[in-house]
Amino acid sequence: xxxxxxxxxxxxxxxxxxxQNYRAMILDLAEDAQNDAKGSAGDKHETALSMMHxxxxxxxxxxxxxxxxxxxLESIDVDKVNKKIGIGSLIQTNTFLFxxxxxxxxxxxxxxxxxxxxxxxxxxxxxxxKEINEEFEFNGMKYKISSIE
Numbered sequence: 001x002x003x004x005x006x007x008x009x010x011x012x013x014x015x016x017x018x019x020q021n022y023r024a025m026i027l028d029l030a031e032d033a034q035n036d037a038k039g040s041a042g043d044k045h046e047t048a049l050s051m052m053h054x055x056x057x058x059x060x061x062x063x064x065x066x067x068x069x070x071x072x073l074e075s076i077d078v079d080k081v082n083k084k085i086g087i088g089s090l091i092q093t094n095t096f097l098f099x100x101x102x103x104x105x106x107x108x109x110x111x112x113x114x115x116x117x118x119x120x121x122x123x124x125x126x127x128x129x130k131e132i133n134e135e136f137e138f139n140g141m142k143y144k145i146s147s148i149e
Contacts, residue, residue: 004090004149006109007099008078011116014104015070022063029056069102076101082148085130087119090149095141100124 001009033052076088085091091098097114104116117124123138127145130136135144 002149003109003112003114004099005078007090007107007114007116008073008076008101010107010109011099011101011104012070012073014107015066015073018066019063019070022059022066026056026059026063029059069104072102083131085127085145085148090114091127091145092147093143093145095143098127100127 029052033049033056072087078088080088082089085100087100089098089100091100097112099114099116100119101116103118103121106113106115108114117127119125119128126136126138130145132145132148135142137143
């Protein structure tokens with residue numbers, strides 16, 4: 001398995017874990033609201049229910065974002081090798097190893113740090129369409145692309 005395939009799998013597992021956690025928290029809140037409704041009445045009850053509802057809306061929004069990230073990741077053909085940087089590219093520069101997909105936390109695979117980057121991010125946008133040996137500057141830092149998978 002290539003480092004690109006390992007990165008893809010690790011990011012997919014990360015997103016699936018987050019989806020599962022958000023769904024569990026939403027379910028717990030719904031159960032708490034039901035239990036609270038059975039034994040409470042009055043202003044305190046209404047306030048507690050309102051707070052739970054607000055929290056549930058926040059969690060639903062976060063869940064939606066993670067589901068969208070997963071959809072982007074799943075649209076990538078991990079076996080495709082690009083000559084130019086595009087979605088799904090694993091890019092080795094003189095400073096970092098980037099995975100053009102969606103903005104996700106840095107991971108380490110086979111001793112190499114990988115930064116997942118969204119093509120719509122400022123750095124991702126600059127990198128799109130670039131080829132091996134091209135150089136560019138971002139935030140005062142110079143990058144040179146040494147390989148693209």
